[in-house]
Amino acid sequence: MHTLLPTSIVGSLPKPSWLAQPETLWSPWKLQTDALAEGKQDALRIAVQEQRRSGIDIISDGEQTRQHFVTTFIEHLTGVDFERRETVRIRNRYDASVPTVVGAVSREKPVFVDDAAFLRQQTDQPIKWALPGPMTMIDTLADRHYKSREKLAWEFATILNQEAKELEAAGVDIIQFDEPAFNVFFDELQDWGVAALERAAEGLRAETVVHICYGYGIKANNDWKATLGSEWRQYEESFPLLQKSALDVVSLECQHSRVPIDLVELLRGKKVMLGAIDVATDAVETPDEVADTLRRALAFVDADKLVPSTNCGMAPLSRSVARGKLSALRAGADIVRGELAADTR
Numbered sequence: 001m002h003t004l005l006p007t008s009i010v011g012s013l014p015k016p017s018w019l020a021q022p023e024t025l026w027s028p029w030k031l032q033t034d035a036l037a038e039g040k041q042d043a044l045r046i047a048v049q050e051q052r053r054s055g056i057d058i059i060s061d062g063e064q065t066r067q068h069f070v071t072t073f074i075e076h077l078t079g080v081d082f083e084r085r086e087t088v089r090i091r092n093r094y095d096a097s098v099p100t101v102v103g104a105v106s107r108e109k110p111v112f113v114d115d116a117a118f119l120r121q122q123t124d125q126p127i128k129w130a131l132p133g134p135m136t137m138i139d140t141l142a143d144r145h146y147k148s149r150e151k152l153a154w155e156f157a158t159i160l161n162q163e164a165k166e167l168e169a170a171g172v173d174i175i176q177f178d179e180p181a182f183n184v185f186f187d188e189l190q191d192w193g194v195a196a197l198e199r200a201a202e203g204l205r206a207e208t209v210v211h212i213c214y215g216y217g218i219k220a221n222n223d224w225k226a227t228l229g230s231e232w233r234q235y236e237e238s239f240p241l242l243q244k245s246a247l248d249v250v251s252l253e254c255q256h257s258r259v260p261i262d263l264v265e266l267l268r269g270k271k272v273m274l275g276a277i278d279v280a281t282d283a284v285e286t287p288d289e290v291a292d293t294l295r296r297a298l299a300f301v302d303a304d305k306l307v308p309s310t311n312c313g314m315a316p317l318s319r320s321v322a323r324g325k326l327s328a329l330r331a332g333a334d335i336v337r338g339e340l341a342a343d344t345r
């Protein structure tokens with residue numbers, strides 16, 4: 001892609017109210033069987049159309065065919081019992097009832113490959129597909145089989161690599177791994193987290209992204225953020241490791257966060273997907289606010305490596321707010337593109 005500052009969303013968009021309860025995370029489907037399959041495809045078409053109409057350059061599926069960014073993938077694997085549930089602490093932050101690993105995990109058939117092929121048919125623009133990362137996957141499960149977080153992560157990395165290769169063959173240009181757990185488990189990140197992620201991305205020709213954020217704008221996350229002090233330096237742990245890693249792009253949260261912008265320097269040489277849209281507020285950014293965030297980042301990332309993006313998924317927002325934010329992202333990027341073009345004249 002040769003567009004300067006190509007815009008992209010991190011992942012999810014709100015679902016239409018006829019498909020799932022709006023403004024609710026992980027809300028159950030309102031349709032069943034064939035009607036559900038058709039409804040998901042219709043919603044995906046709308047998500048593509050809204051991104052294109054807003055001038056977004058890298059097109060995602062808006063996660064219209066999945067309920068949860070981690071669980072929907074795991075539901076398709078064997079070795080995990082969704083009936084047997086245990087309460088565990090997710091990312092050291094909140095308790096949740098989760099399924100249990102009861103045997104060897106494996107992927108009997110592709111999970112998202114048909115959906116990705118359908119997305120491919122909808123546009124000639126570059127497309128991006130998101131998968132959960134290995135460390136974030138293990139953090140949403142109770143493990144009664146491997147009895148080792150690391151072992152289970154390596155198993156998931158192998159499975160993710162199979163899925164990623166088939167997504168690539170279906171025409172996906174960019175494959176993203178969501179690893180919010182990288183902002184929490186720093187010892188594991190050092191020991192095996194980045195290595196397991198590289199295993200998941202091994203041998204891909206598609207561009208590879210790792211997305212690390214402070215979570216959706218839900219209460220448990222907002223409460224956690226309030227404890228993090230005046231400067232959020234969590235990225236200081238992962239960025240130096242990722243700068244040396246095989247991953248091509250790092251996606252981070254920036255807009256309205258307390259992340260010191262100079263931490264971006266730790267990624268020098270990598271592409272940076274910079275969150276210039278806050279997903280935890282209904283207030284739609286002005287183009288100038290977006291442009292200002294991008295300009296501040298440009299002190300630490302080369303212009304040809306900057307991808308303006310959202311902080312995280314927009315699933316919990318209303319559709320009109322999400323549309324407003326897509327347009328603001330594009331308009332903000334346009335302002336900075338104009339400035340960069342003027343500089344080189």
Ligand SMILES: [Zn+2]
Pocket residue numbers: 010180211212213214215216311312313
């Ligand atoms: Zn996120």
